[in-house]
Amino acid sequence: EVQLVESGGGLVQPGGSLRLSCAASGITVSINYMSWVRQAPGKGLEWVSLIYSGGSTHYADSVKGRFTISRDNSKNTLFLQMSSLRVEDTAVYYCVGASGYLYWGQGTLVTVSS
Amino acid sequence: DLVMTQSPLSLPVTLGQPASISCRSSQSLVHSDGNTYLNWFQQRPGQSPRRLIYKVSNRDSGVPDRFSGSGSGTDFTLKISRVEAEDVGIYYCMQNTHWPLTFGGGTKVEIK
Numbered sequence: 001e002v003q004l005v006e007s008g009g010g011l012v013q014p015g016g017s018l019r020l021s022c023a024a025s026g027i028t029v030s031i032n033y034m035s036w037v038r039q040a041p042g043k044g045l046e047w048v049s050l051i052y053s054g055g056s057t058h059y060a061d062s063v064k065g066r067f068t069i070s071r072d073n074s075k076n077t078l079f080l081q082m083s084s085l086r087v088e089d090t091a092v093y094y095c096v097g098a099s100g101y102l103y104w105g106q107g108t109l110v111t112v113s114s
Numbered sequence: 115d116l117v118m119t120q121s122p123l124s125l126p127v128t129l130g131q132p133a134s135i136s137c138r139s140s141q142s143l144v145h146s147d148g149n150t151y152l153n154w155f156q157q158r159p160g161q162s163p164r165r166l167i168y169k170v171s172n173r174d175s176g177v178p179d180r181f182s183g184s185g186s187g188t189d190f191t192l193k194i195s196r197v198e199a200e201d202v203g204i205y206y207c208m209q210n211t212h213w214p215l216t217f218g219g220g221t222k223v224e225i226k
Contacts, residue, residue, distance in 0.1 A: 037163075045155070045163060045206055047215040060214045061115065094162060101175060104162040 002026035002103045004095045009108030016085050020108060022078040022095030030073040032099045036080045038091035039107075048093070049080065063089075085112045116140050118207055120218035126226045133194040135221045137207035142187050144211070151211040154183055154192045157220075158203040166205075167192065199225060 004027070008020040020036070022029075036048040049069040050058045057069050068081040078095055092107040117140040127133045143150045154167040165174050167183035170190060180195040194201055202225060207218040 044204075044220045045157075045208070045217045047208070047217065050215070058213055058215075102165045104164065106162055 002097065002099070002101075004097055004103055004105035006093065006095050006105045006108035009093065009110045011111045011113065012085055013114050014085060014087055014112055016112070017081070017083040018085065018110060020080040020082065020093055020095075020110070022080075022105060024076045024078065024095075024097060027097045027099050027103060029071045029076050029078050029097070032097055034069075034071065034078045034098070035096040036069065036078075037094045037096055037104075038089075038110075039094070040088075040091040043091075046091070051078070082110070085110075087112050115214055116209060116212050116216050118209060118216050118218035120205075120207060120221050122221060123219070124222045124224070126224050127194075127197045128226050129199065130196050133197050133201075133223060135192045135205055135207075135223075137185075137190045137192070137218050139188045139190075139209055141212070143190075143209050144187065149211075150186065151209060152183075152185065152190050153208045153210065154181075155206045155208060155217075156201075156203050157206065158200075161203075163206065194223075197223070197225070 003025045005023045031053050033052045035050040051069045066084045070079045090112045094107045095105040097103045119138045121136045150170050152170045155163040157163040166177050171183045182193050204220045204222050206220050
């Protein structure tokens with residue numbers, strides 16, 4: 001059974017930083033492409049970032065230069081390092097893994113507020 | 115960026131009746147490899163999204179055959195042949211042909 005468990009969310013002030021983690025089981029983060037997708041409260045889905053098995057990365061324009069996606073193959077864990085956070089980054093952040101099927105975690109809430 | 119426009123915003127449906135959701139992209143979703151990377155996702159209340167359809171018309175494993183996808187180029191449709199109570203939720207189209215990947219705004223399906 002595939003499980004993706006996000007952690008690291010919380011309350012942070014504007015301009016602050018946060019690192020999200022996604023612990024994977026049943027799917028190998030290094031050989032499948034992994035993404036982060038977010039959903040602001042009461043709003044729709046927004047793709048944030050993707051990392052391919054080869055290591056190449058892509059970002060939404062809204063987070064480019066502020067967020068960094070990475071992975072630790074030894075821990076089978078995906079990360080999202082978020083810096084210069086803005087109020088509009090407030091959202092539930094989902095970890096998504098692609099291995100033929102698309103697997104979603106339950107999400108972790110990030111609240112950016114003073 | 116490429117814009118995905120869904121309609122309607124809200125879709126009240128009678129149980130057992132069909133439903134149809136439209137998704138239009140601001141540019142063609144045909145990839146240089148010949149494939150069209152258009153997906154449909156369902157998000158039930160309080161749950162994480164799940165993909166129903168990939169590459170326009172391919173159903174994911176476990177998705178009931180009352181769901182079908184069609185379309186080409188810039189115009190796509192998700193159809194539910196007979197709506198059931200468990201189909202209540204928000205449906206999103208998403209393209210992964212062009213960077214950055216983009217979702218439609220969502221269509222809320224509810225029971226009349």
